[in-house]
Every structure is written in structure tokens, then in C-alpha cells.
Amino acid sequence: MEILVNTRMHRRSFQKLALALALPAPLALAALGGRSAGITLAQSTGPTATPSLAPTPECDDDDLAATLPQTAGPFYTPESPERRSLLEPEMPGTRLVVGGYVYNTDCQPIPGALLDFWQADDAGVYDNQGYRLRGHQFADEDGGFTLETIVPGLYPGRTRHIHVMAQAQNEPVLTTQLYFPDEPANAADGIFDPALVMDVQDADDGKVAFFTFVLPV
Numbered sequence: 001m002e003i004l005v006n007t008r009m010h011r012r013s014f015q016k017l018a019l020a021l022a023l024p025a026p027l028a029l030a031a032l033g034g035r036s037a038g039i040t041l042a043q044s045t046g047p048t049a050t051p052s053l054a055p056t057p058e059c060d061d062d063d064l065a066a067t068l069p070q071t072a073g074p075f076y077t078p079e080s081p082e083r084r085s086l087l088e089p090e091m092p093g094t095r096l097v098v099g100g101y102v103y104n105t106d107c108q109p110i111p112g113a114l115l116d117f118w119q120a121d122d123a124g125v126y127d128n129q130g131y132r133l134r135g136h137q138f139a140d141e142d143g144g145f146t147l148e149t150i151v152p153g154l155y156p157g158r159t160r161h162i163h164v165m166a167q168a169q170n171e172p173v174l175t176t177q178l179y180f181p182d183e184p185a186n187a188a189d190g191i192f193d194p195a196l197v198m199d200v201q202d203a204d205d206g207k208v209a210f211f212t213f214v215l216p217v
């Protein structure tokens with residue numbers, strides 16, 4: 001039953017996040033449904049469960065496994081602007097809202113955790129001169145975050161992914177990448193790891209994704 005309690009807490013928190021950020025209603029509603037899907041996966045072994053979904057943390061007596069680190073790749077630019085939305089006028093691509101939480105391995109939220117995201121545009125191109133599709137933010141008092149962006153495009157040699165650095169205050173930086181389920185290029189990407197696949201749901205005007213970061217602190 002503990003997980004159900006946590007589910008309610010998370011749904012309330014995300015609702016608050018969505019309202020605070022004035023997310024489009026379809027995305028916010030789909031987001032809440034998406035969280036439920038994650039809980040269902042954690043409790044179900046039935047045929048409807050999709051193995052590629054990221055598991056929802058269960059806050060029991062066991063420590064959470066820390067999120068896997070991955071390479072930053074060659075396209076990181078420091079000192080990105082602080083913003084929750086990377087969208088710009090006329091930016092092509094499928095809208096994507098990524099929501100989730102930052103926990104420590106004791107399953108406690110990390111308010112104020114830094115998350116620095118960067119990704120390719122719809123055509124698979126990074127902006128290495130400026131800060132297009134780059135931005136950092138700090139988790140709220142519940143450890144929650146919301147990133148408004150587009151689905152990144154593909155570029156040669158890689159599957160679809162979003163780069164991120166995550167850091168609790170005065171702690172080491174975790175560098176990793178987030179992936180999408182059911183991507184044909186996942187299997188051929190030597191960096192891809194299924195543990196870093198987000199829980200992605202379709203929404204009326206885009207997609208909503210969930211991921212929980214667990215920092216080794």
C-alpha cells in the first residue's frame with residue numbers, strides 16, 4: 001500500500017507543478033495519467049506491462065539504485081540559461097513535456113537539485129554557438145521538475161536522447177542521458193541503456209514523459 005500513498009503524493013505534486021507552469025491542459029492531464037501507468041507497471045506482471053517503461057521508485061526498506069551515469073558527449077555547453085521551457089517561437093518538432101522527481105538513494109526528494117538539459121533539435125543538430133535547446137533548472141520543494149521542450153531529432157550514430165547533468169547541492173555531478181521507448185535505433189546504439197528509458201505517453205498536442213533521477217547522495 002505504501003506505493004499507492006506515494007502515487008497520490010506524486011500526482012498532487014505534479015498537478016501543482018503543471019498549474020504553476022501553466023502547462024497545456026491536455027499535456028497536464030496526460031501527465032497525470034502517465035504517472036499512473038508507471039505505478040501499474042511496478043505492480044503488474046500482466047501482458048499489458050511494457051518492459052521498456054522506466055520503473056517507478058518504490059520507497060520501501062531497500063535503497064533505490066542510483067541513476068546510471070553516461071558520457072556527456074561532445075556537445076555540452078556550460079552556463080546554460082535557467083529556464084523550464086526550451087521552446088522558442090516557430091521551433092519545429094513534436095512538443096514534449098518531461099516531468100519527474102529527483103531522489104536520493106534513501107528515497108528522499110532533493111529540493112533544489114540542479115538539472116541541466118541539452119539536446120539536438122528536430123533535425124538532429126546541436127546549437128554549439130548559442131543556447132538553443134539548452135537550459136538548467138532547480139527541483140522544487142518536492143524534488144519535482146518539469147522540462148518543456150521538443151522530441152529531439154536523430155543524428156548519425158545515435159538513437160534519440162536527451163542529455164542531462166544532475167547535481168544535489170555541493171555533491172558530485174551525475175551526467176547521463178534519457179531515452180525513448182520503442183525507438184528503432186535503440187538496439188543499435190552502443191551507449192543506449194534500457195534503464196534510462198523514460199515513461200512516454202502520447203498527448204493531444206505532443207508527448208509527456210516521466211523520469212525519476214536517483215542521485216548517489
Ligand SMILES: [Fe+2]
Pocket residue numbers: 073075120158161163
Ligand atoms: Fe547527443
